[in-house]
Amino acid sequence: MPLTFDLDPETTPGLLDSIRTLWVDVSNAGGAVGFVPPVTTEDVRPELIKHLTAMAEGRTRLLVGRDETGAAAATAFFTLNTHRLMRHWCWLYSVMVHPSHQGKGYGRELMAAVEDAARGMDGVQGIRLTCRGGTGVDRFYASCGYKEVGRVPGAIKVADDDFRDDITMWLPLN
Template sequence: MREEPTPPVPRSPARGTPVFEQFTAPEQVGPVLREALAACWTDVSNAGGAAGFPYPPVDRSDTVPALERIIDALAPRSCRLLTVVQDGEPVGWLNLRRDLFELIAHWGTLHHVQTHPKVQGQGYGAALVQEARRVARDEMGLEQLRLAARAGVGLEDFYGRLGWREIGRWPGALRLADGDDRDEILMHLSAL
């Protein structure tokens, strides 16, 4: 059963007010939405976005199998897919996960945070991350969130403005090309 969308994003971009949608089971994600999410991921990656594919160009043969793995893992307690929709079209999405092992079940992680290039800079990404924070706290009972981000594209500043704190780096962990090694930035959000 698909959950009701949450209230609209507080900021109202020119093209219309977006809403959030949340999916907690594979059968909730129909073929049209799957195609739209894969297309978004392809466009984000090919525009240089740090969303899981470091070597553009990518196409559906890259994004569809990775997306299907995320969708297949959806479960209310451990794995959710959040989308932000503008004028009926998904323009961003992320994956919110938790490990159910009791030692670490109080925190979750964000993965593949992305907004389509045509709406970047309009507040959708920030609103989506804030919605993930609300879902993590209010619906999943999580106490903190973590994520890893690619250095060199301003993500630490983006997340910092949303209350996230850099807690460390893996130096040179991400090799984008010969001579282009980037740090992987470890970020933390507590007191959800």
């Protein structure tokens, strides 16, 4: 069953709990979304609060994909640029699909919904994201039309002896 996507949903306590759970489950399954496992909801809470604060200030927008139960099964956060020379593109952060839903095409559905949402944002002509090297997710983004435009070797430290590349990818919308 396909996901139902909602841009800028009402941030109810139930939705926030669902997003926190999603973030924890994705992180603990090895997803590269800002943490290294093991992760708890208390670890995720401050990062979610940062996103919510930016949403309240109008700098960030949330796209949620809900499964048949109404739970957040996928998310992506858009951060709008405030710099006058960069308002024509947005950043994409915290792109997640719940591990129980992976392999069902939901990642592609999410990225198509991301592109549709960004096309509807006033003046946005491109999407920029970064991802952690060594996970293969850069190949997934490339298959969705994103191009690698930069790489910083060893910029992400996931353990004392494990450094990963920080890969920047770009999707033009024009």
